[in-house]
Amino acid sequence: MYEREERKKIIVFTGPDGSGRKSVAEAVGQTFGMEKIISFVTRLPRPGEVNGQDYHFIAHATYREMEEQGEFLESVEIDGNLYGIRSLDIENKFSHHDSVYLILNREGASILKKIYGDMVIRLFLYADRRTIEQRERSRGLAEDVIAKHLSHYDLEMSYRGSCEHAFENYDLGQTTYEITNALEQYLQRDLVDKD
Ligand SMILES: Nc1nc2c(ncn2[C@@H]2O[C@H](COP(=O)(O)OP(=O)(O)O)[C@@H](O)[C@H]2O)c(=O)[nH]1
Ligand SMILES: Nc1ncnc2c1ncn2[C@@H]1O[C@H](COP(=O)(O)OP(=O)(O)O)[C@@H](O)[C@H]1O
Numbered sequence: 001m002y003e004r005e006e007r008k009k010i011i012v013f014t015g016p017d018g019s020g021r022k023s024v025a026e027a028v029g030q031t032f033g034m035e036k037i038i039s040f041v042t043r044l045p046r047p048g049e050v051n052g053q054d055y056h057f058i059a060h061a062t063y064r065e066m067e068e069q070g071e072f073l074e075s076v077e078i079d080g081n082l083y084g085i086r087s088l089d090i091e092n093k094f095s096h097h098d099s100v101y102l103i104l105n106r107e108g109a110s111i112l113k114k115i116y117g118d119m120v121i122r123l124f125l126y127a128d129r130r131t132i133e134q135r136e137r138s139r140g141l142a143e144d145v146i147a148k149h150l151s152h153y154d155l156e157m158s159y160r161g162s163c164e165h166a167f168e169n170y171d172l173g174q175t176t177y178e179i180t181n182a183l184e185q186y187l188q189r190d191l192v193d194k195d
Helices: 003-005 021-032 058-069 086-094 106-119 129-138 145-153 153-157 172-183
Strands: 011-015 071-078 079-087 099-103 120-126 166-168
Touching: 003 120, 011 021, 011 106, 021 099, 021 172, 058 071, 058 079, 071 086, 071 120, 086 099, 106 120, 120 172, 129 145, 129 166, 153 172
Parallel strands: 011 099, 011 120, 120 166
Antiparallel strands: 071 079
C-alpha cells in the first residue's frame, strides 16, 4: 500500500499563459499515460473549446453552490472568472492511474504543492513576452484576453524559481523531449505497443 502511494504523482504545468503548457502537457500526458484533471470554470467557452474536455464550463451560481458544498480542493478568481479543481476528480483519477496532470496558474500550483508535498512536480514553461503575444494573436484570441494574459506575465514569471523544473519553450518537439526526459525519474512510461 505504502509503495503504491509513493508512486502517485501530480504533474503541474505552470508558467505564463501562452507559454505552451497545454500543447506540451497533451503530448507528455500521452507518452506516460497520464490523465488530465479538468478544471471547472465560470468563463464562456472560446471557439473550438469543448465542454468536459478543455474545462467543465458552468454557471456562476452552480460554481458558488459547489464551493459552498466544499467540493473544491482549490478555487481562484482570475480576471473576474472562477476556476477550481474538484477534490473528487483527483481521488477518482488516482483510483485508476498512478499519475495525473493539471495546467494551473502559480496560485493553483502553490496550493497543490502545500496540500500534496512531494507528490507534486511543478514544470514551469516560459517564453519571452513578445513571442507569447504573437502566439496568442495567431491563435485568434481576442485582444482584451491577450492583454489580460500579458498583464499577469511578470507575476507568473516570478514563480519560476519555486518550481522543480523549468523549460524554455521555443521548439515544441525539443521542449516535449526535455520534459519527457525529466519525468522519466518520477514516472514509468506507458509502454503499451500502439502498432
Ligand atoms: N488555480 C487554477 N488555475 C487554473 C485552473 N484552471 C485553469 N487555470 C489557469 O488559469 C488561467 C486561465 O486563463 P484563461 O484565460 O482561461 O486561459 P486558458 O489557459 O486558455 O484556459 C490559465 O493560466 C490556466 O492554466 C484551476 O482550476 N485553478
Ligand atoms: N514551441 C512553440 N512554438 C510555436 N508555437 C507554440 C509553441 N508552443 C505552443 N505554441 C502555440 O502557442 C499557443 C499557446 O500554446 P498553449 O499550449 O495553448 O499555451 P498555454 O496552455 O500555456 O496557454 C498555441 O497556439 C500553441 O499552438
